[in-house]
Amino acid sequence: MSRFLLLLATLLLTLNAHADLRVFACEPEWAALARELGHDHLHLTTATTAQQDPHHIQARPSLIARLRRADLLICTGADLEIGWLPVLLRRAANPHVQPGKPGYFEATRFVTLLDVPASVDRALGDLHPAGNPHIQTDPRNFLPVARALGERLAQLDPARAEDYRKGTADFLRRWRAALARWNPRARKLRGLKVVTHHKGWTYLGHWLGWQVVARLEPKPGVPPSTAHLAEVLETLKRQPAAGIIRAAYQPARPSRWLHERTGLPAVVLPFTVGGTPQARDLFGLFDDTLSRLETLSHE
Amino acid sequence: MPAIPLRGKLTLVLLLFSAALPAAQNAFNPEISLILSGQYAHYRQDPDRYRIAGLPLADEAGLLPAGLSLAESELVISANADDRFYGRFTGAIAPEGGLAVEEAFVQTLDLPAGLTLQAGRFYSELGYQNSRHAHQWDFVDQPLAYRAFLGNQYGDDGLQLRWLAPTETFLELGAEVFRGAAYPSAGASRGGAGTRVLFVTGGGDIDVSQSWKAGLSLFDSRAEQRLSDGGNLRFSGDVRQWTLYGVWKWAPRGNPYERNLIVQGAFMQNRERGSYGGSATGPIDARRQGAYLQAVYQFRHGWRTGLRLDALRVPDPGSALRGSPLDPAGHTPRRVSLMVDYAHSEFSRIRLQYNRDESGPRPDDQWTVQYTMSLGAHGAHRF
Incomplete structure (x- = not known):
């Protein structure tokens, strides 16, 4: 009996040590990037689809429930998710993914933003004061974001840090090769x-x-x-x-x-x-x- | 196009930007917004003599003034206090001047195990409509049951503890303790903890286009010398209310920008047990029921239309109070509302609403044109 319990305890510990990192991606491009870097070590969930306008998402109960259990949040930032992410963060109250914590990752922080408005007047429309957030339409922007994200995954899940670094290096190599194909086109x-x-x-x-x-x-x-x-x-x-x-x-x-x-x-x-x-x-x-x-x- | 900048330049950019942007926008500066609203109202009956049959009204739960008038201007300031606490202040500036604190609360952000503690003054989570500010309502006014039983909405000084279950489906349990100073409570009885609320909320997605939320709550309060009917009536006793509500939202492919539909409804069972004094005197033990069902449909970007049905059931108050404002005299209060509104952007809205109001024995036709504009920080897309 005691041996059985010991076995069970060991099994549980092992399971726990190899638990997937739970990743909450605000947009599909960051879920796809995380998948490239972390392969099957990640339990991925994506808050929006390509058929949805990322500005106009509501803080749905299902999103709050999913963010509650996340270890890492990957979002675009630069106010793209301003209408819904602050509500999700506050309602889920998950200490791991609050701004400033390692579990909070904003892709736009690693890229030079364009269209930064000189003045912010709503008569000019719903402007993003930090700059244009839609960085995923330029493939070159994925290089710095991938590097930063790879490091972040390694930091959050040190037991598999090597895997993430390998995954990142592999992705960067394949991405540069792809850029070499895309640039002439x-x-x-x-x-x-x-x-x-x-x-x-x-x-x-x-x-x-x-x-x-x-x-x-x-x-x-x-x-x-x-x-x-x-x-x-x-x-x-x-x-x-x-x-x-x-x-x-x-x-x-x-x-x-x-x-x-x-x-x-x-x-x-x-x-x-x-x-x-x-x-x-x-x-x-x-x-x-x-x-x-x-x-x-x-x- | 210049050659692709690779490693060197990117690293430089990376370094520059991690230094230049210390955190998300607004992380250090409070978000400030001011909501401006006003209306024109036209009634067939005198709005000062508005009554709900058998249910004396709380202060400020009456109709908007006839003709042109300014609504309360709302000032909202919120921010994370630090990495552990969030705070929000909502002040309502009355048209005649004077600032009332609608909400002023702090909330934890990093308690373990899905727990959240909130303290200060805030609106209770007892129903879907209760914690919404006037500028977030889909109609000019609250459902009749909210107006009659809660004086439009119940907010008070208190504490709230919530637990969010670690499940795929949203499940939240919560408990609130309030001072018990605001209608339908009064007098801050039970040593300044006169109101208790328990609530459970569930929610989720049915598919990519449909989502839902539903909740059940129990409100339990002890009121001391509570005033209603323009100060003519005083109530002391227990108020207990069950609220069951549901919301269903539909947007094609989860993209509400062009078209979406929101259906919501609630059922409330309100029991008042105690005694009335003032213009009418006598014991009471009344169980009233209230319900509303509404649908708001956005048929093209910016344009929405809505229909709301309201009904209340008020029993006879007993011989001592017969003939008083607590006596519905056999009338069943009900109302039908229609509205159309247009939002030029997320920050401005103009609304036209018609109510066929049969709250009292004399039916009223009520027309309102209302504007609501928000200046400053981007509002939240609450579900």
Whole structure:
């Protein structure tokens, strides 16, 4: 009997020592990155899908319950989740993932942010004072974030630190190889003229060097006026574009409206992992983004 | 495009940024927001003579003034005090001046085992609508049951302990002790711990498009010399109330931006046992029931419409109080509300509401146009 108890205790201890690190990712791209670095050591849960607008999430009970048990929270930061993450953090009251703790990881802290507004006036829309948070549309941003995240995983789960470092090094090698494939394709898209919905593509544009001829939603969070849409049509007469770009989560109506009036092809980009059937992981995300944009440049 | 910056530059950027951004935005500065609201109201009956049959009203639970008027301006300041505590202050500035403390509480962030302790003045978790501030309501006014039984909403000075279960489905148990100074309590009896509330809340996702929350609570209070009916009535005795509520939300693919539907309802059983004094005198032991059911549908971005049904059941108060404001005289208070609102952004909203109000024997048609705007910090997307 006592031997059985000893065995059971040892078993429980072993199980505990090898328990998965529970990771709560705010967006699919960070869940995908964590999977690349930590493989099956992580128990992953993703708060949003590629079909959801990450600004407009509610602090649902299911998210509070999941954050309650997390060891590590990976979010974009830069106020992207300002409407819901503070509520989740407060309601879940999980000491491991509060800001400032090792279990709190904000990806935007490791990347130079673009579009930092000179002044923050809501008349200009729902601006992000820290800068544009949609860093996942530039593949180069994953290098510093992956390095920082790999170190964080190693810090939180020292028993498997070596595995995480190996996983990170392996990912960085494969990612650089992929960049070497993507960069020549990106260069061919340089100067591509596009119409976008809102400023979600700043980083992709920065990488590709495309040219945004017009924006359908010039002020973030504020729907466009008819006067503005007329202005967009006017602009397009003077400066023709190759196509209209929207993210998988954005409503189709504005780009359909413009497509009907101008005949410009409307293209859905995945925006994040899961946004299109091809964007199954981070590599697929950029393979597919480039393929879809190439259909425009060939027309 | 210049060549891809690799290791050296990235490391530099990394170093620069970890130094330049010490923590999340707003981590050090309190979030401050000011909510401005006002309305135009039109009634067929005199709003000063508004009554719910058999249920004398608490102060401030009456109708908005007829014509143009300013609502309370709400000032909200909140922040993490440090890594262990969070605090929030909500002050209501009355149109005629004067600041009332609506909420002022601190909360723990790092107790073990899913526990949270909250202290100060705050709204009880007894029902879904109770802890919502006026600017978060889907209608201009609270459901009739909240207006009649709780004086719109119950907030008091107290302590709250919550335990969040480590389960996949959201399950929370909580206990609250309040001073017992605010309606429907009064007099801070039981040594300044006159009200106790127990609650259990569950919630979860049905699929990616649907989620729910439901709860059951027991409110138990001892009131001493509680005033109602414009100060004409005094009640001393026990108030005990059960509240059962449910909320179901739908948004296609979990993206509420374009379209979404929120259905909520509650059932309340309120028992008052004690005695009345003042303009009417006598013992009472009354069990009243109240219920509401509402649906709010956003049919396109910014535009929502809603329907709400309210009903109360008030028993005869007994021979001593017959003919007093506690006597419903056979009337069943009920109300139907319709609303349409438009939000230009997350920070501004204009609403039109119509109530067919049969709270008392004389039916009333009530029209309200209301604006609510929020300046400053981004509000929270509560479920």
